[in-house]
Amino acid sequence: MVKAKSWVMTKYFDGFPKKSNFGLKVEELPEPKDGEVLLEAVFLSVDPYMRLFSKISMKEGDVMIGSQVAKVIQSKHPGFPVGSHVVSNSGWRTHTLSDGTGLTPILPEWPKDVSLSLALGAIGMPGLTAVYGIEEVLGLQKGETLLVNAAAGAVGSVVGQIAKIKGCKVVGSAGSDAKVVFLKELGFDEAFNYKTVGSLEEALRKASPEGYDCFFENVGGPSSFIVLQQMKNCGRIAVCGSISTYNDSEPQTGLYPYVIMIIKELKMEGFLITRWQHKHPETLRRLLAWVKEGKLQCREHVTKGFENMPAAFMGMMRGENIGKAVVAV
Numbered sequence: 001m002v003k004a005k006s007w008v009m010t011k012y013f014d015g016f017p018k019k020s021n022f023g024l025k026v027e028e029l030p031e032p033k034d035g036e037v038l039l040e041a042v043f044l045s046v047d048p049y050m051r052l053f054s055k056i057s058m059k060e061g062d063v064m065i066g067s068q069v070a071k072v073i074q075s076k077h078p079g080f081p082v083g084s085h086v087v088s089n090s091g092w093r094t095h096t097l098s099d100g101t102g103l104t105p106i107l108p109e110w111p112k113d114v115s116l117s118l119a120l121g122a123i124g125m126p127g128l129t130a131v132y133g134i135e136e137v138l139g140l141q142k143g144e145t146l147l148v149n150a151a152a153g154a155v156g157s158v159v160g161q162i163a164k165i166k167g168c169k170v171v172g173s174a175g176s177d178a179k180v181v182f183l184k185e186l187g188f189d190e191a192f193n194y195k196t197v198g199s200l201e202e203a204l205r206k207a208s209p210e211g212y213d214c215f216f217e218n219v220g221g222p223s224s225f226i227v228l229q230q231m232k233n234c235g236r237i238a239v240c241g242s243i244s245t246y247n248d249s250e251p252q253t254g255l256y257p258y259v260i261m262i263i264k265e266l267k268m269e270g271f272l273i274t275r276w277q278h279k280h281p282e283t284l285r286r287l288l289a290w291v292k293e294g295k296l297q298c299r300e301h302v303t304k305g306f307e308n309m310p311a312a313f314m315g316m317m318r319g320e321n322i323g324k325a326v327v328a329v
């Protein structure tokens with residue numbers, strides 16, 4: 001028997017998530033049966049999609065959705081020995097019984113000196129998203145200029161570094177001066193604090209007077225329309241996220257992008273990481289290689305304690321994180 005804790009969404013979010021939307025549940029889990037394993041969470045991820053997913057597919061009382069790096073602490077499954085680690089979509093739980101479905105073992109070549117938490121970040125879902133957005137959606141080419149917003153976050157910071165590896169000029173926008181310093185350390189050519197620039201239009205023009213070939217969109221909302229006007233003709237836009245709208249109770253109304261898309265002959269494509277599931281193993285190996293070679297730097301914003309999951313999630317939605325936001329149990 002093990003005492004398992006989980007965080008449930010007690011009440012639908014209305015606007016920005018609040019402490020009162022979450023409740024901590026404790027239950028006893030039985031021993032694993034034949035073919036089952038018992039997992040113990042080591043690191044848990046907090047991600048923007050959780051806010052959006054809660055509107056689309058959750059009901060009150062459901063355990064919060066999410067991924068974690070977990071240790072196998074009991075096993076009656078030959079594929080998952082005790083002591084091994086997996087990435088599991090267990091939700092916000094300390095302990096989970098699993099029959100192995102959907103568990104992804106940590107890559108066997110994972111070096112001892114690389115934190116397993118990166119399997120939730122640069123060598124995990126956000127890193128994969130960055131690669132697919134750049135390679136499959138944008139088809140980014142050497143010498144091109146790319147703009148990424150939420151640039152100091154989990155996805156954005158990997159996007160910028162991969163674009164540099166590919167020989168591009170990279171411009172990033174982020175929400176604090178400390179984030180701008182971080183982006184420069186990562187090798188971004190230009191970076192600015194969108195909260196203090198005054199005019200986004202001028203900041204974009206100053207960073208790249210000749211315009212942008214590619215835009216990796218993480219934020220959405222009215223700023224997107226301003227960016228579209230600074231795209232080069234036949235520019236490409238990968239619509240990865242729209243975090244500025246996730247807490248909206250009513251859909252935003254705004255300027256329609258069609259005329260500018262027609263005049264500039266822009267190509268815009270939304271995508272979900274799940275489209276390229278079949279490529280995950282090979283792509284994770286490439287991301288790990290970049291980390292080992294020192295070409296991909298990984299910063300994390302670590303919150304300690306499972307009891308602080310809601311605070312970590314709300315902090316990330318507020319922009320407190322530099323790099324990937326994770327919780328260490």
Ligand SMILES: NC(=O)C1=CN([C@@H]2O[C@H](COP(=O)(O)OP(=O)(O)OC[C@H]3O[C@@H](n4cnc5c(N)ncnc54)[C@H](OP(=O)(O)O)[C@@H]3O)[C@@H](O)[C@H]2O)C=CC1
Nearest residue numbers: 048153154155174175218240241242243244271272273319
């Ligand atoms: N399509 C897909 O398959 C996937 C999409 N995504 C999307 O990628 C985006 C980034 O995710 P991820 O890297 O995990 O998160 P981040 O680590 O970037 O954290 C979220 C960041 O969003 C920024 N932000 C929050 N609110 C606003 C706002 N109102 N306006 C502008 N920026 C805001 C904050 O940075 P700042 O201080 O700079 O404002 C905050 O740090 C999200 O939109 C997410 O939904 C992520 C994974 C997969």
Ligand SMILES: CCCCC/C=C\CC(=O)/C=C/C=C/C=C/[C@@H](O)CCCC(=O)O
Nearest residue numbers: 048049052053065066067089090091125241
């Ligand atoms: C799956 C959520 C779909 C909502 C889309 C919202 C915005 C874009 C975005 O942020 C997408 C993220 C996709 C993440 C996918 C993660 C999967 O690898 C694991 C899902 C976690 C789980 O099943 O517990």
